[in-house]
Amino acid sequence: xxxxxxVENAFVWFRNDxxxxxxxxxxxxxxxxATHGGRVYALLVTSPLEWRSIHNWGLPKASYYVRTVSVLRxxxxxxxxxxxxxxxxxxNATEYYKALASEIVxxxxxxxxxAVYMNAEYDGVALERDAAVxxxxxxxxxxxxxxxxxxxxxxxxxxxQSGTPYKVFSQFKKTWIRYIEEHGLDMxxxxxxxxxxxxxxxxxxxxxxxYDMHEYPNWDLNALHTTxxxxxxxxxxxxxxxxxxxxSGYHEDRNHFMEGGASKLSAPxxxxxxxxxxxxxxxxxxxxxxxxxxxxxxLTWMSELCWRDFYxxxxxxxxxxxxxxxxxxEFEHLSWRxxxxxxxxxxxxxxxxxxxxxxxxxxxxxxMRQLRREGWLCNRLRMVVAMFLTKDLRxxxxxxxxxxxxxxVDYDFSSNNGGWQWSASTGTDxxxxxxxxxxxxxxxxxxxxxxxxxxxVDELSKVSAPxxxxxxxxxxxxxxLKYPRPIxxxxxxxxxxxxxxxxxxxxxxxxxxx
DNA sequence: TAGTTCTTTGT
DNA sequence: CAAAGAACT
Numbered sequence: 001x002x003x004x005x006x007v008e009n010a011f012v013w014f015r016n017d018x019x020x021x022x023x024x025x026x027x028x029x030x031x032x033x034a035t036h037g038g039r040v041y042a043l044l045v046t047s048p049l050e051w052r053s054i055h056n057w058g059l060p061k062a063s064y065y066v067r068t069v070s071v072l073r074x075x076x077x078x079x080x081x082x083x084x085x086x087x088x089x090x091x092n093a094t095e096y097y098k099a100l101a102s103e104i105v106x107x108x109x110x111x112x113x114x115a116v117y118m119n120a121e122y123d124g125v126a127l128e129r130d131a132a133v134x135x136x137x138x139x140x141x142x143x144x145x146x147x148x149x150x151x152x153x154x155x156x157x158x159x160x161q162s163g164t165p166y167k168v169f170s171q172f173k174k175t176w177i178r179y180i181e182e183h184g185l186d187m188x189x190x191x192x193x194x195x196x197x198x199x200x201x202x203x204x205x206x207x208x209x210x211y212d213m214h215e216y217p218n219w220d221l222n223a224l225h226t227t228x229x230x231x232x233x234x235x236x237x238x239x240x241x242x243x244x245x246x247x248s249g250y251h252e253d254r255n256h257f258m259e260g261g262a263s264k265l266s267a268p269x270x271x272x273x274x275x276x277x278x279x280x281x282x283x284x285x286x287x288x289x290x291x292x293x294x295x296x297x298x299l300t301w302m303s304e305l306c307w308r309d310f311y312x313x314x315x316x317x318x319x320x321x322x323x324x325x326x327x328x329x330e331f332e333h334l335s336w337r338x339x340x341x342x343x344x345x346x347x348x349x350x351x352x353x354x355x356x357x358x359x360x361x362x363x364x365x366x367x368m369r370q371l372r373r374e375g376w377l378c379n380r381l382r383m384v385v386a387m388f389l390t391k392d393l394r395x396x397x398x399x400x401x402x403x404x405x406x407x408x409v410d411y412d413f414s415s416n417n418g419g420w421q422w423s424a425s426t427g428t429d430x431x432x433x434x435x436x437x438x439x440x441x442x443x444x445x446x447x448x449x450x451x452x453x454x455x456x457v458d459e460l461s462k463v464s465a466p467x468x469x470x471x472x473x474x475x476x477x478x479x480x481l482k483y484p485r486p487i488x489x490x491x492x493x494x495x496x497x498x499x500x501x502x503x504x505x506x507x508x509x510x511x512x513x514x
Numbered sequence: 515t516a517g518t519t520c521t522t523t524g525t
Numbered sequence: 526c527a528a529a530g531a532a533c534t
Contacts, residue, residue: 255515383515422515434534435516442516494517498534 008114009038011107013045015126017119017149017272018065018072019232020079020191024147027190029117040192041111042076042083044069045100048210053093054125055413058406059211059219060375061270064228068271070204071231077202079192084111085205097129101136108142116142119149119272122315123413124323151309152277153179155316158309165317169429172313173306177291185281215406218373227374228267228409235268239279243286243298250297255380257366257452262378263301266410269308280305304379311418314428321417324398326426331433334504339396350393353487354385355403357457360486362468363443364388366456373456375409379419380446386423387437391497392488397424425501433501436494443469459483 010029017023026040033040051057051065073083086107090099108116116137121130130146137144148154158175159165166172213219242263246253253261268274283302287294291302315322326332337347353359357368367381377385382404389400397420404420405411421427447453450468454461459481460468467474472485 380515387516431515432534436534437515438517502534 008036009033009041009112010036011041011043011111011113011116013043013104013116013118014069014072014083015045015118015121015272016270018068019273019275020072020075021232021236022187022275022278023119023190023272024149024188025117025119025145026192027188028145028147029115030190030192032115032117036114038112038114040081041113042073042081043104043107043116044073044083044085045104046085046087046205046207047096047100048207049088049090049093049096050100050129052210054096056402056405057411058408059209059216060224060407060409061405061411062209062211063221064224064230064267064409065271066205066207066209067225067230068268068273070202071233072273073205074202075232078194080195081192097132100129101132104133105136105140105142108137108140114142116144118144118146120146120155121150122155122312122322124319125413127319127322150272150276151312152176152185152280152305153183153309153313155313158313165313166310167314167428169307169310172310173303176306176309180280180291185277185284187278187281216372218369220373223373224375224409227264227376230268230273232268232273235265235274236278238263238265238268239274239282243282247283247286247297247301248295251300254300254378255446257363257378257381257447258449258455264376266376266412266415270410270412270415276305276308307418308412308415310429311414314418315414318428321421321427322413326397326424327421327428328426328430330504331424331426331501334500335394336390336396337394338399347393347395350487351389351395351399353484354389354393354395354400358484359388359488360472360484361388361439361490362453362457362460362471362483363439363447365484366453369456371404371407375407377408380442382419383423384437384439384442386420387431388439390420390424391436392439392490392493394493394497394500397421397426433505434498436497438490440470440490457483 010032012026012029017025020026029040051062076083084107086103088096088100088103090096118130134144153176157179158172166175246261250261253259265274265279269276280302283298284291287298318327321327335342337344338351354368357365357372359365364385367377367385371377386400389395390397401416401420404416408416418427422430425431425433444466448465450465453468460471460483463471463475471481471483472478475481
């Protein structure tokens with residue numbers, strides 16, 4: 001007796017995993033459809049509403065995402081996988097999840113898909129969305145399966161000896177390395193065979209993203225397209241060029257604001273155009289298999305990859321972080337300015353000056369202008385400006401997190417949130433509150449010539465080092481420069497914020513045990 | 515992935 | 526007394 005299995009198709013719901021290589025959900029869907037004699041369809045929810053109003057993505061991130069989707073759609077098409085673009089009908093965020101869930105069920109029925117595969121995501125918004133969809137699929141009797149992706153070591157696998165999650169990076173990293181040494185690093189073979197060199201090349205996806213262009217006055221879109229080409233092939237090319245040419249000096253170059261020592265893989269990593277595992281695997285091979293010794297540049301870069309894993313693990317273990325809360329509640333009520341109840345015009349003026357790069361601190365202003373123009377900053381500058389906003393201006397880190405979201409091409413919830421809470425000293429492995437960056441010292445140390453400042457701050461284009469680092473004090477004709485005076489006095493406000501943190505710490509530690 | 519100040523060491 | 530190191534914030 002021959003049983004004829006019903007033809008059943010499978011969906012891969014792509015989110016922030018826009019690649020065909022090393023994609024667990026794609027592999028699982030391919031296996032399902034092979035077993036059931038069906039096809040794989042790719043599902044992509046194109047929702048400017050979700051991107052803009054729910055995830056709060058800015059234009060740089062949203063447009064990079066759409067460009068990457070266009071490339072992925074072509075790559076899948078060459079492999080005989082059709083991508084369905086679905087735009088939910090919901091008009092506002094409150095109805096969104098419910099509408100999306102029922103529409104995905106409808107899509108499954110219309111495409112004869114009996115299973116949906118997706119890679120796990122851990123921020124609060126994604127958890128809520130995926131729970132709503134999973135519950136609707138359950139009700140409709142459609143299989144769904146969530147695969148581990150995003151992290152090199154699966155969440156939940158890096159724990160202390162007593163089984164609790166790590167709150168400190170350095171210890172996390174030791175255990176993380178041991179896990180990788182014991183379990184190895186492998187690429188899974190998810191790439192479906194290329195079946196046709198399609199003669200009809202699918203066009204780029206054009207979407208009205210609905211952003212207000214007035215919010216992007218200095219925006220250089222062409223530069224962004226050149227600096228951050230979209231898609232998996234470009235990301236892989238970048239990875240191997242970086243490992244061959246630049247990584248040897250990475251541990252030093254990455255700090256020098258003009259050197260361009262960064263890999264610039266943050267954008268493709270944020271949308272999953274390349275997997276973190278592939279990056280680490282390639283780096284480990286370049287380092288002859290070692291994770292603990294060898295090239296200082298490679299070790300530093302691999303450590304940065306570990307930071308990405310660390311912050312994702314933190315989200316998984318401490319979901320309140322994914323819902324926007326401070327990791328350490330004792331600093332939540334530290335009279336942060338620009339946040340209820342401390343809403344005051346003076347704070348808004350300071351915040352605006354920070355956003356637009358007119359704080360009177362040249363290194364801060366250069367960085368904030370680069371961010372607005374190019375959608376990207378090297379990590380040290382992110383720390384310098386974040387520290388300035390949270391410690392010098394004492395403005396709540398959430399305001400800065402949101403501003404970075406609006407402008408960063410590589411926006412990623414966990415890395416961005418982790419970095420902000422690190423700077424604000426409210427996070428896991430936060431910078432001890434008394435370690436406050438001195439913008440002047442950072443400027444002199446990492447931009448000694450002033451070339452970086454001159455590149456972004458036109459008012460100072462004729463000023464040379466060392467005056468350029470502190471023009472208010474060091475330039476005789478300061479007023480003619482038309483450059484703003486420092487909006488705060490660093491050494492003064494530093495003392496104030498130190499006192500506030502000390503008070504908050506004292507209250508918690510001296511609370512009697514009851 | 516800090517900065518500042520005080521203390522010790524080396525010439 | 527400059528430079529390096531330790532201690533503290």
